[in-house]
Amino acid sequence: MDAVFDFLAPVGLNETNFQFMLIAAILGCSIYVTLYGGMFSLANAGFMAIGTYVSVVLTQRYDWPFVPAIIAGMVAGGLIAIIVGLPVLRLSDIYLAIATIGFGEVVVVLIRNFDRIYEEIFDKKIEITGGGKGIKNIPVTTDTLHLIIFLLIVVYFLYRMQHSRFGRALAAIRQDETVAANLGINVVYYKNVAFIIGAMIAAGAGGLSGHLNRVIEPDDYDFDRAVDILTYAVLGGTTFFIGPVVGGMVLRYLPELLRRLKVLSFVGSIVGRDLTNEQAAVDGIINGIVLILFIVYLPGGLADPQLWKSLYRRLRPNNTQKGAP
Amino acid sequence: MNLRTLFYVLSAIFLGFLIPYLIATYLFNKEVLSPEQQLANAMWRGSIYSLFALGYALIFSILGLLNLAHSSVFMWGGYIGLMSVLKLDMPIWVAMPVGMIGGGLVAVSVDVIAFMPLRRRNAPRISQLISSIGASVILLSLATLIFSSTPKRFPQDSIDALPGTADKPLTWLLDNANVRITPIQIAIFVIPIVLMFLLEYMVNSLKIGKAMRVVAFNQRIARLLSINVGNIFAFTFFLSGVLAGAAGVLQGLAFNSMTPYMGATVALKGLTVIVLGGLGNIRGAVVGGFLVANIEIMSIALGYGWLSDAVVFSSLFLILLVRPQGLLGESGKMRA
Amino acid sequence: MLVVEDLQVGYGAIIALRGISFKVESGQVVTLIGANGAGKSTTLNTLSGLLKPRAGRILFENVDITGKRADVISQKGLVQVPEGRLIIAPMTVQENLEMGAYKRTDSEINSDIQQVFERFPRLGERRKQKAGSLSGGEQQMLAVGRALMMRPKLIMLDEPSMGLAPMLVNEVFSIIRTIKAQGTTILLVEQNARKALQVADYAYVLERGSIVKEGSAAALQADEEVIQAYLG
Numbered sequence: 001m002d003a004v005f006d007f008l009a010p011v012g013l014n015e016t017n018f019q020f021m022l023i024a025a026i027l028g029c030s031i032y033v034t035l036y037g038g039m040f041s042l043a044n045a046g047f048m049a050i051g052t053y054v055s056v057v058l059t060q061r062y063d064w065p066f067v068p069a070i071i072a073g074m075v076a077g078g079l080i081a082i083i084v085g086l087p088v089l090r091l092s093d094i095y096l097a098i099a100t101i102g103f104g105e106v107v108v109v110l111i112r113n114f115d116r117i118y119e120e121i122f123d124k125k126i127e128i129t130g131g132g133k134g135i136k137n138i139p140v141t142t143d144t145l146h147l148i149i150f151l152l153i154v155v156y157f158l159y160r161m162q163h164s165r166f167g168r169a170l171a172a173i174r175q176d177e178t179v180a181a182n183l184g185i186n187v188v189y190y191k192n193v194a195f196i197i198g199a200m201i202a203a204g205a206g207g208l209s210g211h212l213n214r215v216i217e218p219d220d221y222d223f224d225r226a227v228d229i230l231t232y233a234v235l236g237g238t239t240f241f242i243g244p245v246v247g248g249m250v251l252r253y254l255p256e257l258l259r260r261l262k263v264l265s266f267v268g269s270i271v272g273r274d275l276t277n278e279q280a281a282v283d284g285i286i287n288g289i290v291l292i293l294f295i296v297y298l299p300g301g302l303a304d305p306q307l308w309k310s311l312y313r314r315l316r317p318n319n320t321q322k323g324a325p
Numbered sequence: 326m327n328l329r330t331l332f333y334v335l336s337a338i339f340l341g342f343l344i345p346y347l348i349a350t351y352l353f354n355k356e357v358l359s360p361e362q363q364l365a366n367a368m369w370r371g372s373i374y375s376l377f378a379l380g381y382a383l384i385f386s387i388l389g390l391l392n393l394a395h396s397s398v399f400m401w402g403g404y405i406g407l408m409s410v411l412k413l414d415m416p417i418w419v420a421m422p423v424g425m426i427g428g429g430l431v432a433v434s435v436d437v438i439a440f441m442p443l444r445r446r447n448a449p450r451i452s453q454l455i456s457s458i459g460a461s462v463i464l465l466s467l468a469t470l471i472f473s474s475t476p477k478r479f480p481q482d483s484i485d486a487l488p489g490t491a492d493k494p495l496t497w498l499l500d501n502a503n504v505r506i507t508p509i510q511i512a513i514f515v516i517p518i519v520l521m522f523l524l525e526y527m528v529n530s531l532k533i534g535k536a537m538r539v540v541a542f543n544q545r546i547a548r549l550l551s552i553n554v555g556n557i558f559a560f561t562f563f564l565s566g567v568l569a570g571a572a573g574v575l576q577g578l579a580f581n582s583m584t585p586y587m588g589a590t591v592a593l594k595g596l597t598v599i600v601l602g603g604l605g606n607i608r609g610a611v612v613g614g615f616l617v618a619n620i621e622i623m624s625i626a627l628g629y630g631w632l633s634d635a636v637v638f639s640s641l642f643l644i645l646l647v648r649p650q651g652l653l654g655e656s657g658k659m660r661a
Numbered sequence: 662m663l664v665v666e667d668l669q670v671g672y673g674a675i676i677a678l679r680g681i682s683f684k685v686e687s688g689q690v691v692t693l694i695g696a697n698g699a700g701k702s703t704t705l706n707t708l709s710g711l712l713k714p715r716a717g718r719i720l721f722e723n724v725d726i727t728g729k730r731a732d733v734i735s736q737k738g739l740v741q742v743p744e745g746r747l748i749i750a751p752m753t754v755q756e757n758l759e760m761g762a763y764k765r766t767d768s769e770i771n772s773d774i775q776q777v778f779e780r781f782p783r784l785g786e787r788r789k790q791k792a793g794s795l796s797g798g799e800q801q802m803l804a805v806g807r808a809l810m811m812r813p814k815l816i817m818l819d820e821p822s823m824g825l826a827p828m829l830v831n832e833v834f835s836i837i838r839t840i841k842a843q844g845t846t847i848l849l850v851e852q853n854a855r856k857a858l859q860v861a862d863y864a865y866v867l868e869r870g871s872i873v874k875e876g877s878a879a880a881l882q883a884d885e886e887v888i889q890a891y892l893g
Contacts, residue, residue, distance in 0.1 A: 099641075548735070
């Protein structure tokens with residue numbers, strides 16, 4: 001593994017970057033499942049927070065081993081998705097978007113105030129979530145192999161989903177919910193299952209990233225995170241299972257690449273500002289531009305097979321005529 | 326002027342205050358510290374929320390779009406007003422309209438960049454929502470680059486320059502020494518209410534307002550009646566930006582501290598406000614603004630300020646589940 | 662007055678008009694008849710600028726208006742009364758008529774509204790009512806009245822009799838006759854071919870996106886095929 005990263009170092013790909021790219025890919029997959037069923041849910045940052053906090057609290061405060069803690073985080077995310085999904089998924093379109101944004105905020109606020117609420121109710125001081133300061137000095141237990149395995153499982157699931165009853169039902173619901181219901185598809189059931197699976201994937205990504213970061217804070221999981229996750233899916237595309245993986249990895253790698261290629265210092269020298277210290281703002285601008293450009297001009301995303309086919313055809317216009325067998 | 330609107334606003338202010346007050350005092354035996362002051366605070370704070378939400382609701386009701394970049398427009402309007410004072414030495418009563426027009430122009434550019442190309446393609450509403458998120462992120466990041474993220478404030482002398490305050494800076498005691506209201510807070514309370522009535526008058530009675538309602542009802546009819554729908558979209562965005570810009574400048578004056586993140590904090594509260602009042606319900610936006618402010622002020626007064634966000638966002642979530650059409654529902658709808 | 666040359670329109674992969682050509686002379690009533698889905702409404706919507714043609718040319722008063730925006734075209738005096746009585750339901754009758762005069766700045770708007778009320782007394786009685794509360798026939802009157810408020814040179818009526826009771830259908834056609842008598846040119850799209858041919862001067866028969874027959878209204882009324890297909 002090390003040899004690989006030595007080789008990739010000149011393009012800005014060290015192991016840490018690669019790990020965060022993998023996390024991004026998993027998060028992209030988590031929103032892909034719901035988008036595949038036509039549900040525009042922004043709740044996955046909230047589920048990620050739940051997965052992170054449950055697993056980190058278990059390993060740090062209750063000395064659970066790593067893998068069971070991650071799984072417990074996923075189960076917690078899934079359980080809350082069951083409770084939230086049933087009422088929320090009756091909403092559609094922008095109402096669903098708003099409700100899930102609200103859900104994400106509620107999760108963050110509750111995590112931030114968990115200890116205080118507990119104290120208020122039971123009149124006993126505890127330290128579980130650590131309030132706004134979060135939990136510090138978490139030992140790094142996640143390694144690249146964990147992430148790769150988890151991602152492969154998720155991608156295999158997405159691949160199988162595309163050709164399964166479940167996937168076809170979701171695709172039908174995405175096309176037209178009423179028609180799907182008339183075809184005898186249990187719309188409520190499939191939507192909820194997709195929502196729960198998406199939540200569990202996000203919670204898993206959260207647990208793994210929690211043991212990678214050393215520090216977790218509730219603010220890491222606010223609306224900005226939801227926008228990040230959405231951007232992964234939009235960049236990669238939401239109809240083909242490789243899409244979110246490509247989207248997440250490319251978007252997470254882009255800032256590194258820009259730094260390596262000294263694009264920032266170049267642009268900075270033009271506008272007369274040192275942009276190398278403004279990473280957050282630059283990331284934001286990249287996210288924003290990606291969101292608008294892809295939604296407007298490439299709604300199928302980077303990993304849209306149609307896009308590459310037509311590109312191939314356009315680049316080799318003569319060959320397609322002559323090359324026909 | 327529409328008396329029913331006034332009635333709704335007043336009941337949102339007073340009932341929104343009175344009900345939690347009575348519950349807290351008599352049900353939970355909690356003492357509310359100086360209720361008059363809390364009511365005053367809820368009034369001016371609610372006014373800013375209402376003003377902010379008004380533009381949100383306007384775009385939703387006329388154009389059927391949820392413009393999540395509205396909070397960034399609000400922040401830009403505030404900063405344009407602030408910079409007019411700091412860099413161009415404008416007096417505050419000039420800087421305020423400058424901030425409003427600036428907000429309007431920023432909103433129009435959001436329309437041009439994020440919405441127009443999708444509209445041409447008849448893209449689904451969710452696509453438009455996503456691209457408005459993109460516009461919002463870009464505007465926010467640009468602001469941190471240009472204005473930096475360190476807090477900035479209106480200089481004291483620009484605030485003192487407001488009529489009637491030169492001799493009594495910032496705090497202004499009423500006869501009842503328990504309540505402290507600054508003239509800025511009074512202006513903050515009055516300006517949004519005036520703007521709301523102007524907006525209501527415009528949408529109901531002026532030709533351009535009626536054209537907006539026709540566009541809201543059916544764009545095909547509007548086109549066949551020679552209404553330039555593109556212009557109406559631009560005008561509606563401009564108007565929403567003007568309202569957001571006014572709210573931004575007032576927010577900057579009220580809290581006397583601005584950062585580029587001021588929009589992000591208000592964004593989700595603004596969403597709560599318009600959902601409470603009923604999405605796209607202009608009157609509901611004003612009512613919702615005062616309700617949310619009352620929720621916040623009451624939780625602070627009762628010593629649970631740290632929970633106010635939890636209450637606000639839970640109510641956003643719950644109202645969507647229980648009553649997606651909002652508290653005012655169909656009855657208060659001003660939508661054409 | 663209106664010349665259409667080789668007009669082709671499609672929605673995605675579906676071709677709705679396969680290159681049709683026709684003319685409307687000033688002062689005439691011209692009707693397009695044809696079955697459901699023949700492309701009649703598509704034609705009117707393309708002339709109005711609501712749809713963009715793939716090919717062909719539209720000349721109105723010798724000016725090329727092909728592909729122009731709908732609001733520009735209607736301002737030139739080529740006005741459509743859309744199918745399904747698209748009135749602005751939440752506005753009053755009076756406001757609907759005022760919106761017809763949206764682009765006008767002259768001082769005769771109010772007297773024009775009075776004229777509409779004289780022509781359609783039932784609208785006058787209901788001027789303060791919401792348009793959505795009117796009956797089907799009244800809504801059709803309002804749609805026509807609103808179009809007249811735009812002072813059209815050529816008025817295009819899309820299925821004005823659709824969904825109306827037989828008595829109201831007669832009323833609609835008598836309205837068309839009065840508009841014609843006042844010198845406004847009319848392009849009428851109708852499924853009720855019998856009635857349409859009775860008021861029209863000239864007619865075109867549209868079938869699956871092509872014009873298959875044309876002639877004076879009297880000639881078509883006597884045409885065996887037309888009688889078989891549309892009048893039988």
